[in-house]
Amino acid sequence: MKSFSALFSLENRSALVTGGASGIGFAIAQRLAEQGARVCLVDRSPTVRDAAARLGDGHIGIEADVTDETAVTRACQAAIEHAGKIDILVNNAGIALIAPAAELTTQAWDTTLSINLRAPFLFARALGPHMCSNGFGRIVNLASQAALVALEGHIAYTASKAGILGLTKVLAFEWGPHGVTTNAVSPTVVETELGKQVWAGPVGDAFRAQVPTGRFAQPDEIACAVTYLVSEAAAMVNGENLVVDGGYTIR
Numbered sequence: 001m002k003s004f005s006a007l008f009s010l011e012n013r014s015a016l017v018t019g020g021a022s023g024i025g026f027a028i029a030q031r032l033a034e035q036g037a038r039v040c041l042v043d044r045s046p047t048v049r050d051a052a053a054r055l056g057d058g059h060i061g062i063e064a065d066v067t068d069e070t071a072v073t074r075a076c077q078a079a080i081e082h083a084g085k086i087d088i089l090v091n092n093a094g095i096a097l098i099a100p101a102a103e104l105t106t107q108a109w110d111t112t113l114s115i116n117l118r119a120p121f122l123f124a125r126a127l128g129p130h131m132c133s134n135g136f137g138r139i140v141n142l143a144s145q146a147a148l149v150a151l152e153g154h155i156a157y158t159a160s161k162a163g164i165l166g167l168t169k170v171l172a173f174e175w176g177p178h179g180v181t182t183n184a185v186s187p188t189v190v191e192t193e194l195g196k197q198v199w200a201g202p203v204g205d206a207f208r209a210q211v212p213t214g215r216f217a218q219p220d221e222i223a224c225a226v227t228y229l230v231s232e233a234a235a236m237v238n239g240e241n242l243v244v245d246g247g248y249t250i251r
Contacts, residue, residue, distance in 0.1 A: 007233040011036035014083035015230070016076070018066055018123060019093030021048040023192035024142070027219035028090055029055060031227045037088065040079035042066070066093050066119035067111075076126040085134060088230045089127050091120035091141045091164075101155045109156045116160035121167060124182075128175055137180030138230035141168050142222075145188050145245045161186070165241055172239030181238040183229045188245035189216040212247035 015032045019025040020041030029039045033055045041052045041061045052061035060082050064075040079086055095115045097108040120141050131137025146154050147161035164184055171182040188211060189199050199207065199216065208216060225244050228234050243249060 002232070008227070008231045009036055010088075010227075010231065013037045013087040013230075014040070014079075014085055015088035015090065016040045016042060016079045016086050016123070016127065017090040017092055018042045018119065021045045021051045021061070023194065024187075024190055024219045024222050025090075025092040026051055027223040028092060028226050029059075031220070031223040032088065032090075032230070033059060035227060035231075038083050040082060040086070042075050042079075043093070066122070067114045069122055072119065072122040073126055076123065080130065086127050086130060087134070087136055088138045089123055089131075089140070090226055090230075091123055091139070093119060094142060094160075096154070096157045098153045098157070099155075100153055104156055112156035113160050113163075116157070117163040117167070120164060124167070124171055128171065128180060131180045132175055132178035135179040137175070137178075139168075139171060139175075139180065139182040140226050140229050141182070141184045143168070143184040143186040143241060145186050145243065145249050147184075147186055147241075148243070148249045168241070169239045176238050181229075181235070183234075183237055183239065184241040185222060185225050185229070186241055186243045186245065187217050187222050188248050190219055190222060191216050192219055210248060210251075211245070212250070215246065217244055217246065 015037045017025050017029050020029045021043035033039050039059045041048050042064050044065050048061035048063055052059045062075045062078055064071040097112050141164045143164040144161040146158040147165050168182050168184040225242050
């Protein structure tokens with residue numbers, strides 16, 4: 001029987017994290033690197049290279065638009081060439097364009113679905129067969145509490161995140177027999193720098209009051225949940241949605 005710490009070791013593992021230049025994505029990258037993984041960050045921001053450098057030697061940042069199918073393919077190929085293989089995929093990149101259903105533009109809908117749902121499919125399709133041929137893989141898709149309950153003004157975001165749960169289940173079913181598990185993590189509001197700005201003031205106070213723990217999540221709490229799911233400790237967890245919402249959705 002392996003020791004507890006050995007079960008969480010990611011030595012000799014390589015990971016690709018989308019939206020990794022900042023926020024939740026960078027927090028995830030930090031935890032994976034801390035556990036021994038070689039990390040490839042993918043982000044549309046040029047700062048992704050600096051973010052990778054902050055992780056230490058052996059990690060890389062790849063600037064790419066996740067809505068561009070060709071760019072996704074190239075990013076995955078570059079990651080494999082750099083690391084030799086990719087064992088872990090974390091689909092973290094996301095966007096939230098908020099508006100009432102009657103006012104949301106078609107462009108906003110399409111942009112949201114393209115980043116939040118189409119991109120995870122593109123990355124999974126690019127890397128899943130590679131993982132299956134290696135006999136090992138971990139895919140974690142970032143969903144949201146909005147996939148489980150209705151949030152006013154979040155129609156496109158909710159639809160995209162509900163879609164992530166369906167995507168997760170099918171990938172888990174198809175690739176599980178080949179040693180590849182696929183799971184989702186559904187956070188509540190996370191206090192990234194952007195999150196703090198968006199949820200400041202009375203709106204944030206009112207929402208926070210509905211969370212049984214009385215607060216929002218921290219980026220590292222989401223990172224730790226992802227780290228568990230990609231570890232050997234979670235080898236029998238497949239097709240599940242780990243909700244990290246302080247109890248918001250239990251009501």
